[in-house]
Amino acid sequence: MEILLENIIIYSSVALLCILAVFFYLRSQKKKSKIVEQKIIKAKEDGLYEPVSLHPVVNINNCIQTGACIAACPEKDILGIQNGKATIINASRCIGHGACFHACPTEAITLCIGTEKRGVDLPHVNQTFETNVSGIYIAGELGGMGLIKNAVEQGKQAVENIKKALDKNHNATYDLIIIGAGPAGISASLTAKKHNLNAIVLEQDTLGGTVFTFPRAKIVMTSPMDLPLYGKIKLYQTSKTELLDLWQNVISKNDIQIKENSKVESISSENGYFKLETLNGEQYTSKNILLAIGRRGTPRKLDVPGENREKVAYRLLEPEIISNKNIIVVGGGDSAIESALLLAEQNKVILSYRNDVFSRIKPTNSNRINEAIEKGIIDVRLNTNLVSINNEDVDIMDTKENNQYNIKNDLVYIFAGGELPTQFLQKIGIQITKKFGDAILKH
Numbered sequence: 001m002e003i004l005l006e007n008i009i010i011y012s013s014v015a016l017l018c019i020l021a022v023f024f025y026l027r028s029q030k031k032k033s034k035i036v037e038q039k040i041i042k043a044k045e046d047g048l049y050e051p052v053s054l055h056p057v058v059n060i061n062n063c064i065q066t067g068a069c070i071a072a073c074p075e076k077d078i079l080g081i082q083n084g085k086a087t088i089i090n091a092s093r094c095i096g097h098g099a100c101f102h103a104c105p106t107e108a109i110t111l112c113i114g115t116e117k118r119g120v121d122l123p124h125v126n127q128t129f130e131t132n133v134s135g136i137y138i139a140g141e142l143g144g145m146g147l148i149k150n151a152v153e154q155g156k157q158a159v160e161n162i163k164k165a166l167d168k169n170h171n172a173t174y175d176l177i178i179i180g181a182g183p184a185g186i187s188a189s190l191t192a193k194k195h196n197l198n199a200i201v202l203e204q205d206t207l208g209g210t211v212f213t214f215p216r217a218k219i220v221m222t223s224p225m226d227l228p229l230y231g232k233i234k235l236y237q238t239s240k241t242e243l244l245d246l247w248q249n250v251i252s253k254n255d256i257q258i259k260e261n262s263k264v265e266s267i268s269s270e271n272g273y274f275k276l277e278t279l280n281g282e283q284y285t286s287k288n289i290l291l292a293i294g295r296r297g298t299p300r301k302l303d304v305p306g307e308n309r310e311k312v313a314y315r316l317l318e319p320e321i322i323s324n325k326n327i328i329v330v331g332g333g334d335s336a337i338e339s340a341l342l343l344a345e346q347n348k349v350i351l352s353y354r355n356d357v358f359s360r361i362k363p364t365n366s367n368r369i370n371e372a373i374e375k376g377i378i379d380v381r382l383n384t385n386l387v388s389i390n391n392e393d394v395d396i397m398d399t400k401e402n403n404q405y406n407i408k409n410d411l412v413y414i415f416a417g418g419e420l421p422t423q424f425l426q427k428i429g430i431q432i433t434k435k436f437g438d439a440i441l442k443h
Contacts, residue, residue, distance in 0.1 A: 036080035036089065043077075043090045051091035054113050056100050060085045062108035072103035076363050092360050098150065114435040121422070124431040128161040129154060131430045135274065136267075137162060137290045138430075140184025142421075148183045149225040155187030155292055156228055162288050163195045170287045172273035174198050177286035181207050181258050185292035186247050189256045190228035201256065202278065204263035204293075207248060229254050267428050293421065300416040302330065306389030312412045319343050326350075326408050328394055330386050331415030332358050337365045339413055340378055350379045350407065352386060352396060386412070 056069070056079065063085045070079050070086070077089045079100060086108065101109045114120040129137045139158040140151035162176060178188045181203035192199035226232050230250050251258065263279040267289065276284045299314035301307055316339040323346035329336055332353035340351045351369075358366065372378045381396070387404065388395035394409045422432060 033082045033084075036082040036087065039077055039080060039089045040082070040087070050118070051088075051094060051112075051115060054111055055091045055094040056088065057110045057112045058086045058088070059108045059110070062106045064106050064108075066105055068103040068105060069100035069109055072099040074099060090363075093362060118436075120435050121432050122435050123425055124433055128165075129158040130161070133269075133429045135288050136428065136430065137288065138292075139188060139290060140180070140182060140292045141294045142291055151183040151292075152187040152225045152227060155184035155290070156191045156226075158184075158290055159188045159191035159195070159197070162290070163197065166197070166287065170273055171271060172285040172287045174200055174284065174286040176288045176290060177202060177274075177276060177284055178290045178292055179203075179264050180292035180294070181260070182292060182294065185290075186251065186256075187228060188290050188292055189258070190230070190250065190254060193254050193256060194228055199257075200284070201258040202262040202264055202276070202284070203258060203260050204279075206260045207244065207251070207258060294418070299414070299418050302386055302414060302416060304387055304389060306394075307414075309389055309391070309412075311410065312389060312414065314414050316342065316413055319345075322347060322411070325410040327411045327413065328352055328386070328396075328407070328409055329413045329415065331417075332360065333415060333417070334361050334365050336413075336415035337361055337369050339415065341368055341372060343413070344372065344378045348379075350381060352381050352384045354383070354385055354399070356382050356400070386414075 058079075065081055065084050065086070067081060067086075070081070073079060075093055078091070078094050079086055080089045081087070098111055101111050113122065123138055123142065124132050125138050129139050131138055137158045139154035159176070166175060168175070175197040176188075176192055176199040178185050178192070178199060178201045181189075181201050185201055185203070186207075189199060189201050227250065233246070250256075261280075262282065264276050265279050266277045268275050270285075273285055273287050274289055276286065276289070278284075306312075319339070319342040322343060325347045327343050327347050328350045329340040329343065330352050332355060336351065336353070337358070340349050343349050358369065361369075369378070369380070373380050381398070383398060383400040385397045385399060386394060387397045389409075389412055392408065392410075393406050394412065395404060395406050397404045425432060
């Protein structure tokens with residue numbers, strides 16, 4: 001009887017401990033879920049909940065709450081656990097690393113682009129990165145994968161596929177012409193070199209493509225990447241200059257041929273290969289073409305009086321040589337924020353943005369601009385539009401107060417995004433479709 005009583009006490013104690021453990025666990029999970037719920041509410045208020053570009057979509061039926069996706073994400077508060085399932089918090093801050101996609105043990109995450117409400121124009125490409133025009137391939141930002149690591153990987157894979165399909169019995173000068181010397185183009189050129197393909201790179205500006213247009217001191221956020229003919233590179237935080245120096249060294253070491261300031265104006269099919277002509281009249285022929293250009297083929301303009309004045313620019317290259325100027329920066333994205341912060345070190349800067357909140361910037365930039373506002377370093381004017389650019393001043397409209405006013409001004413920097421090179425692509429014959437939440441990466 002005593003033994004039975006002891007066993008009852010022991011089992012009761014164990015059961016009580018289990019119940020207490022479950023109770024405290026559930027309470028902890030409920031508390032964490034409540035925190036995530038509050039973050040989602042805040043994200044909606046700040047305009048950060050809706051995705052801008054590539055973003056994860058969670059299949060809650062497959063999610064088992066491992067938290068692997070949250071731990072793998074290099075950014076903060078993109079994903080969280082709510083009511084026992086992974087959920088999106090700040091979707092607009094996702095920059096498409098894809099780490100969550102690869103980390104999920106139950107394949108519950110898909111990377112998508114566009115939403116049911118807001119479509120994104122993308123050229124048609126298949127699994128080998130070939131477009132509907134046989135022999136023309138697309139990799140990198142133009143295809144929806146703007147992150148440096150992803151662009152590098154796509155450039156490599158595209159050329160691997162070109163190599164497999166290449167018939168060397170052709171009459172063109174080159175096996176492959178790569179258009180664009182950004183991350184995808186550089187990776188593609190190194191892969192072409194690795195496979196002894198006769199290739200050349202044509203770049204409309206200079207080495208680095210879109211990266212070159214970043215402000216000089218801008219920090220490029222990226223994760224480890226495997227660069228062909230070089231190996232694994234770990235660049236979690238680096239300056240634009242350091243990244244460009246690395247690419248320049250790799251290209252020089254491998255004798256890669258890059259023709260800068262060679263903007264391709266036309267591509268036509270001729271005798272089983274392609275004929276290209278550049279803006280300066282040069283002509284090339286190639287069996288295959290890889291388009292590794294950015295989505296922002298042409299800077300988007302405001303179409304306001306005076307926008308053609310010399311004091312207006314659409315990119316900032318050397319902020320350190322600009323001082324003691326009255327500057328207005330137009331835009332609400334990362335480029336506008338970072339440029340305004342750099343210019344504010346030696347100038348009086350006004351940042352004009354048409355909306356009432358910065359909804360598409362990285363957390364670090366959000367913190368930096370808020371700190372600059374508190375310290376009076378930058379004069380941020382939300383709900384404003386630039387309506388006229390004059391010789392010594394500009395006219396601004398406050399849309400909330402319905403009031404127009406004039407301010408003294410020396411320089412204007414406009415960061416309103418860019419236009420997809422739709423006409424160029426359509427002239428080649430490449431189909432463009434609007435993606436409404438379509439999967440880019442899925443298991």
